Amino acid sequence: MERLEVRELVYFTAVAEELHFGRAAARLGMAQPPLSRAVQQLERRLGVTLLDRSSRRVALTEAGAVLLRESRRVLDAASAAARRTRRAGRADPCLVLAVKPGGDGGLLPAILDAYQAEPGALPVELVWGFGEREVLLREGHVDAALLHRPHPDLTGLDTQDLLTETQLLVMPRSHRLAGRTRVCLNDLAGEPLPRRPGASEGGSHGPEVHDLGQLLHLIALRRMVAVLPSSIRGQLRDDLVAVPVDDAEPTTLVLAWPEHATSPALAAFVRAATAVAGSATGHGG
Amino acid sequence: MERLEVRELVYFTAVAEELHFGRAAARLGMAQPPLSRAVQQLERRLGVTLLDRSSRRVALTEAGAVLLRESRRVLDAASAAARRTRRAGRADPCLVLAVKPGGDGGLLPAILDAYQAEPGALPVELVWGFGEREVLLREGHVDAALLHRPHPDLTGLDTQDLLTETQLLVMPRSHRLAGRTRVCLNDLAGEPLPRRPGASEGGSHGPEVHDLGQLLHLIALRRMVAVLPSSIRGQLRDDLVAVPVDDAEPTTLVLAWPEHATSPALAAFVRAATAVAGSATGHGG
DNA sequence: GCGCGGCGATACCGTGCGGGTATGGAAAGG
DNA sequence: CCTTTCCATACCCGCACGGTATCGCCGCGC
Numbered sequence: 001m002e003r004l005e006v007r008e009l010v011y012f013t014a015v016a017e018e019l020h021f022g023r024a025a026a027r028l029g030m031a032q033p034p035l036s037r038a039v040q041q042l043e044r045r046l047g048v049t050l051l052d053r054s055s056r057r058v059a060l061t062e063a064g065a066v067l068l069r070e071s072r073r074v075l076d077a078a079s080a081a082a083r084r085t086r087r088a089g090r091a092d093p094c095l096v097l098a099v100k101p102g103g104d105g106g107l108l109p110a111i112l113d114a115y116q117a118e119p120g121a122l123p124v125e126l127v128w129g130f131g132e133r134e135v136l137l138r139e140g141h142v143d144a145a146l147l148h149r150p151h152p153d154l155t156g157l158d159t160q161d162l163l164t165e166t167q168l169l170v171m172p173r174s175h176r177l178a179g180r181t182r183v184c185l186n187d188l189a190g191e192p193l194p195r196r197p198g199a200s201e202g203g204s205h206g207p208e209v210h211d212l213g214q215l216l217h218l219i220a221l222r223r224m225v226a227v228l229p230s231s232i233r234g235q236l237r238d239d240l241v242a243v244p245v246d247d248a249e250p251t252t253l254v255l256a257w258p259e260h261a262t263s264p265a266l267a268a269f270v271r272a273a274t275a276v277a278g279s280a281t282g283h284g285g
Numbered sequence: 286m287e288r289l290e291v292r293e294l295v296y297f298t299a300v301a302e303e304l305h306f307g308r309a310a311a312r313l314g315m316a317q318p319p320l321s322r323a324v325q326q327l328e329r330r331l332g333v334t335l336l337d338r339s340s341r342r343v344a345l346t347e348a349g350a351v352l353l354r355e356s357r358r359v360l361d362a363a364s365a366a367a368r369r370t371r372r373a374g375r376a377d378p379c380l381v382l383a384v385k386p387g388g389d390g391g392l393l394p395a396i397l398d399a400y401q402a403e404p405g406a407l408p409v410e411l412v413w414g415f416g417e418r419e420v421l422l423r424e425g426h427v428d429a430a431l432l433h434r435p436h437p438d439l440t441g442l443d444t445q446d447l448l449t450e451t452q453l454l455v456m457p458r459s460h461r462l463a464g465r466t467r468v469c470l471n472d473l474a475g476e477p478l479p480r481r482p483g484a485s486e487g488g489s490h491g492p493e494v495h496d497l498g499q500l501l502h503l504i505a506l507r508r509m510v511a512v513l514p515s516s517i518r519g520q521l522r523d524d525l526v527a528v529p530v531d532d533a534e535p536t537t538l539v540l541a542w543p544e545h546a547t548s549p550a551l552a553a554f555v556r557a558a559t560a561v562a563g564s565a566t567g568h569g570g
Numbered sequence: 571g572c573g574c575g576g577c578g579a580t581a582c583c584g585t586g587c588g589g590g591t592a593t594g595g596a597a598a599g600g
Numbered sequence: 601c602c603t604t605t606c607c608a609t610a611c612c613c614g615c616a617c618g619g620t621a622t623c624g625c626c627g628c629g630c
Contacts, residue, residue, distance in 0.1 A: 003291060003292070003363075004364070005290060005292065006290050006363075007290065009363075009366070010288075046374070048373075050370075050374075062374070065373075066369050066370050067366060067370040067373075069545070069547070070362070070365065070369055070370065073362045074359060074363050077358045077359040078291075078294075078359050079289070080355065081289060081294070081352060081355030081358070082287070084351050084355055085333055085335075085351050085352040086332060088333070088347050088348040088350075088351040089334065089335075089346070089347070089348030155441070155443070155545065156544065158440075260354065262350075262354070
């Protein structure tokens with residue numbers, strides 16, 4: 001059984017994504033002939049043709065499509081391995097948490113306090129991200145992330161539900177819906193909504209947004225509106241209003257971490273977060 | 286960001302498991318010096334020490350333990366990638382299913398029939414395995430597997446529950462408990478039970494078993510008894526008896542497949558199995 | 571219809587790295 | 601103190617990976 005090397009998978013992935021050996025080679029910073037040879041060799045070793053190449057067009061075969069998907073998993077796992085190992089070896093151990101600005105449901109201060117009270121708590125470093133927190137987690141940039149269900153794909157992650165919230169439509173005071181006490185999703189037809197990074201271009205979407213302040217600013221500028229968990233209430237500028245969206249699916253704040261994680265520091269953090277969420281459940285909305 | 290190679294991870298894993306460069310090198314079929322160098326180089330590239338080596342003793346550091354765990358994931362993903370790609374490229378496409386002999390709850394014939402009736406059904410190839418079916422699945426040897434909860438770790442797999450069964454104690458007619466109409470787990474203290482491959486040596490366990498006929502034979506020979514799902518009733522030799530174990534946790538037969546699988550053939554198979562299980566739920570026990 | 575241009579494959583070459591052997595050097599045990 | 605054990609270092613070699621030059625195929629345009 002031949003062994004598959006990371007380098008080969010990187011090369012194949014580049015070609016499979018570009019469907020063009022020249023461009024793939026450029027992207028890899030190498031010449032085209034060795035790239036062609038590497039892919040051929042990979043095909044020979046696997047005993048499978050991965051690409052149909054007619055000197056005018058390159059296309060993935062069925063097996064090639066399988067390998068592309070599997071390669072991404074391998075490469076993700078490899079870079080996650082490197083990053084997690086490096087982080088574990090740092091002289092100053094700390095716990096890295098990915099949070100969406102304004103997306104902590106107001107629980108984060110209490111969670112951090114509770115965690116620092118745990119025995120053996122490490123300093124917590126926060127990484128701010130919008131849509132890419134799940135990727136940060138999968139690729140080993142962070143130890144844990146606060147995500148919002150139902151949006152991200154949680155397979156391969158362990159999770160702890162923290163808080164379920166209804167959602168609000170946030171808009172400028174002058175907006176046509178600003179006087180309503182409640183709206184439903186149909187009312188939003190045609191409204192520019194923030195684009196989730198990586199989301200398809202369908203529908204009416206505004207510019208990509210990476211920061212809560214920027215988002216609120218854009219809303220105030222009437223460039224868009226947004227549907228957000230009700231806990232942002234406390235962070236709104238006074239030129240914005242928020243009303244419940246009746247039929248928007250409630251969103252659940254979840255703490256997620258890589259499955260099979262063994263770090264005691266992470267375990268303590270999960271304990272702390274769970275405790276805080278549990279005690280908060282009765283009170284707020 | 287330096288690139289992590291599969292070869293290095295294989296080497297490191299061997300050393301981390303053996304905690305001995307000489308033995309690890311032997312296991313890898315290579316000499317010890319290049320192995321030492323490879324690990325040093327890996328450490329340099331990661332900027333992390335992975336092993337504490339005092340020329341008398343080799344021990345994993347914290348970071349080394351992290352990398353060992355992560356390496357296994359990468360290597361599993363890599364060999365799964367190779368196998369799945371090869372299988373996808375075969376001239377004769379087929380669906381490979383891992384089953385425990387006698388562990389199909391009696392549903393398999395109906396499932397196979399239902400699947401063959403689906404449009405675009407492929408020939409189904411069966412692979413028989415006892416405790417290693419989950420590994421077969423994770424490493425890409427098979428497309429799907431019939432597993433029994435709660436035993437295996439299902440993280441990273443998608444699953445469909447098929448059938449929940451109570452469990453029976455299977456023993457020779459001459460066994461001291463053979464006259465009972467029901468037993469509980471306490472009654473089994475000191476009885477030799479089949480060892481799950483990979484299970485710890487604790488408790489009273491008989492030899493490892495890889496085949497249902499062999500297991501039943503050993504039971505008949507009074508070498509052991511076994512707790513099995515009630516659907517084996519129909520497969521017992523007449524020199525064996527089975528009685529319910531009152532407090533044994535019910536076992537659920539689940540169909541499992543790699544998460545994110547996209548094959549339409551697999552999807553059809555899952556559909557067929559779900560349908561069969563659903564229609565069988567009311568009837569059998 | 572012929573030539574041109576684009577693109578992947580092939581040919582050939584150099585060098586850097588992965589692997590081998592021989593040896594050094596530290597540490598534990600008798 | 602000598603021996604044994606085991607990891608690291610020194611040194612050498614072959615190959616495989618990457619680069620340049622070129623071929624061959626094919627589609628397109630004049």
